[in-house]
Amino acid sequence: MAATPSDSMLALQALTPEALAARIPGLSSAHARKIVSAVHRDLPIGEATFTIRRSVIEAILASTTVPTLECVEEQKSAIDSFVKYGFRTHDGHVIETVRIPLEKKGRFTVCVSSQVGCALACTFCATGRMGLTRNLESWEILEQVRHVRRSLNGGAEKAGHVYGHGHVYGGDAGRVHGVVFQGMGEPMANIERVLEAIFVMGDPSAMAIDMRAITVCTSGIPTGIRRLAREAPKVRLALSLSSARPDVRKSLMPIARAHSLEEIIDASVEHARITGLAPMWAVTLLNGQNDSEEDARALGELVRGFVEKSGKSPRISVIPYNAIAPQDDPYSRTTEEREARFRETLRDSGVHTRKRYSGGGDVDGACGQLAAAQRESLPAPVATT
Ligand code: SF4
Known part of the structure; x- marks a missing residue:
């Protein structure tokens, strides 16, 4: 049974050491790092923090909690090591998370949801049909990653890990290398909580994930793109483009009527x-x-x-469509012939696309249309141990 949050209590797993030290009188930065490290290794706070005054520990215990999500579904791909999880929130909604294997064996990216549903109504997306229920809290975003990490570790950190420094993660079964915000919801529409979660993911005492292995995918919200660049400049940006023809884009993604391609490209x-x-x-x-x-x-x-404006070449990922509804799906996957012609025409324009990866297609159909693209498009894994 999942632990529920409380309005008067802070979610401890969503605090960086700085944020924790700022809230607890008498807690030094060094001790805050130890507490955060213990929380993200699922260790009891009291056990590993004997140098911290009892009154300070009591103040932390009295004002914080570590709420959890209930895992209600775990669907393993028969093709490879993709896993789709369903998590029930404390108010009864189910959100989706996908564990995506990277090319390097034993390394995974976690595709997280940032909202319950989505207001943007992209016509090819199952989540877009649900409408928006609410934004996720930063701890709810982080819990998705923490659950996957625990499942890879067999439920506990391995003995011998460096306590208090947070540089060693993962067990024999694999490790969470990166995170991609590409599940349910538009992350830029919940940018405050998304940034809070990113700072905890990247903190060396907390989750110690290399910021360069975190990607935020947007359907194109210019203010969010600019804010991400300023506040989390190591984090990568992915754009769900759908079409470079404005009219076609508008017909597929209603948000394109609010923000033109020109505005989005300027922000990018x-x-x-x-x-x-x-x-x-x-x-x-x-x-x-x-x-x-x-x-x-x-x-x-x-x-x-x-390329002319930015000096950078976007990595183009052409990905297969996964049906969103068995009965009244307005779309179907392109044919091999049309796809080949599309790639060929792009190549003639000097643009190279990434080779399509179709693994996990049996689990990532409902949301995360773009999840498969991650395996081929993320940068080569960076060693952090
Ligand atoms: S593709 Fe993304 S932004 Fe569009 S409706 Fe689906 S979840 Fe929302």
């Missing part, structure tokens, strides 16, 4: 200039909708313009 150029990072652009090919040679030529044109 600014992101690339500030961070020095090339974005990933994802295109889910839908038969007869956005897979023509004209679509490919428009994409080639958009890439050229972006």
Whole structure:
């Protein structure tokens, strides 16, 4: 049974050492790091912190809690080591998380949800059909990663890990290398909580995930893209493009009526200039909708313009469509022939696409249309141990 949160209590797993020290009178930064380290290793606070005054420990215990999500579904791919999880929140909603294997054996990226449902109503997305129920709290985002990490570790940290420094993570079964915000919800619409979660993920005393292995995927909200660049400049940006033709994009993604492609590209150029990072652009090919040679030529044109302005080449990921509804699905996957022509036309424009990876297709259908793209598009794993 999941532990429930409380309005008057702080979620301890969502605090960086600085945030914790600022809230607990008498707690030094060094001791705050030890507490945070213990929390993220599932150790009892009292056990490993004997140098901290009892009154300070009591103040922490009196004002904080470590709420959890209830895992109600774990669907393992028969094809490879993709796993889709369903987590029930304390108010009865179910959110989805996907564990994505990276090319390097034993390393995984966790695709997390940032909202219950989504208001953006992209026509090819199952979550878009649900509407928005609420934003997730930062601890709810973090719990998705913590659960996957525990499952890889067999439920506990291995003996011999460096207590208090947080550089050693993962067991023989694998380790969480990165996180991608590409599950349910538009992360830029919940940017406050998403940033809070990112800071805890990247903190060396907390989850110690390399910030360069964290990717935020947006359907195109310029203010969020700019804020991400300023406040988390090591974090990567992915853009769900769908089409480089404005009218086609508007027909697939209603948000495109509020923010033009030009605005989104300007914000992305600014992101690339500030961070020095090339974005990933994802295109889910839908038969007869956005897979023509004209679509490919428009994409080639958009890439050229972006390279001229930013000096960076976006990594283009062309990914297969996973059906969102068995009965009344308005779309179908593009044919092999049309996809080949699309790639060829792009190549003629000087744009190279990544090889499609279709693993995990049996588990990531409902949301995370783009989850498969992560395996091929994330940068090569960076060793952090
Ligand atoms: S694709 Fe993303 S932004 Fe669009 S409706 Fe689905 S969850 Fe929301």
